[in-house]
Amino acid sequence: MLAALASCATPAHAPPAPAPAPAPITIAITPPPVVVPALPRRAPVALCDRGMVAPGPDGRLLGHFPYPETPATTLVPAPAALGDDTCRVHPAMLPDLERLIAASNVDPTVAGQLRAVSCHRSVPLQAQTFCGGIASGRTQGFRDRAWASAPPGHSEHATGYVIDFGTRDGGGCPDADACFAATPVGKWLLANAPRYGFELSFPAGNKQQVKWEPWHWRWVGSGKAVPGALPARRVFARANTLFPAAPMLPR
Numbered sequence: 440m441l442a443a444l445a446s447c448a449t450p451a452h453a454p455p456a457p458a459p460a461p462a463p464i465t466i467a468i469t470p471p472p473v474v475v476p477a478l479p480r481r482a483p484v485a486l487c488d489r490g491m492v493a494p495g496p497d498g499r500l501l502g503h504f505p506y507p508e509t510p511a512t513t514l515v516p517a518p519a520a521l522g523d524d525t526c527r528v529h530p531a532m533l534p535d536l537e538r539l540i541a542a543s544n545v546d547p548t549v550a551g552q553l554r555a556v557s558c559h560r561s562v563p564l565q566a567q568t569f570c571g572g573i574a575s576g577r578t579q580g581f582r583d584r585a586w587a588s589a590p591p592g593h594s595e596h597a598t599g600y601v602i603d604f605g606t607r608d609g610g611g612c613p614d615a616d617a618c619f620a621a622t623p624v625g626k627w628l629l630a631n632a633p634r635y636g637f638e639l640s641f642p643a644g645n646k647q648q649v650k651w652e653p654w655h656w657r658w659v660g661s662g663k664a665v666p667g668a669l670p671a672r673r674v675f676a677r678a679n680t681l682f683p684a685a686p687m688l689p690r
């Protein structure tokens with residue numbers, strides 16, 4: 440018996456080594472190509488009582504896509520903290536916007552600094568903005584003007600999903616200027632705005648023929664499940680596919 444126990448405790452042969460785990464199999468999955476349906480060819484558009492301009496084959500007019508205008512009755516006032524009592528936005532944006540403002544107010548580098556410069560713009564207001572820039576003595580043509588301002592009917596601002604942000608203390612940096620990117624608020628937005636569902640429509644070096652606008656943020660929701668995010672994402676799908684925002688929210 441003792442001999443048998445000793446035999447069990449010290450087997451004559453070591454058990455076979457376990458077989459090595461099979462190498463993982465990597466399967467390359469190519470994402471399906473994003474299909475952007477062509478816009479119907481549009482007739483030339485009359486601009487500023489100064490002439491006709493033909494949209495390009497991708498539907499852009501002077502670099503800008505056409506956008507639907509959200510009716511004024513749908514819009515809601517932006518939080519008073521932004522300091523612009525004319526600022527109206529799409530209601531779907533409001534919860535994320537309030538969270539963004541609250542987050543900025545607890546960061547000592549930008550607390551109380553965030554403000555709005557421009558929000559929803561109706562088509563007539565956009566016409567004033569675009570055409571006024573040509574008629575104000577500057578000798579810009581349509582294309583030059585469109586580098587800085589969208590023609591009426593082609594501004595993201597008409598959707599109500601866009602805010603041009605500014606800062607209360609720009610240190611001499613005027614509103615809607617590239618120097619905004621170097622202000623504390625400009626830097627804070629670049630680092631934090633996507634967390635609250637905002638992405639930068641016209642990043643530096645974009646190929647859309649629109650200048651870098653570090654102040655112009657559009658809301659698409661921090662995730663697809665956020666109420667109202669999907670309709671917003673649909674509005675900007677064409678622009679974001681052909682000319683990606685940066686920072687951009689994952690789709």
Ligand SMILES: [Zn+2]
Pocket residue numbers: 557596601602603652654655656
């Ligand atoms: Zn803007």
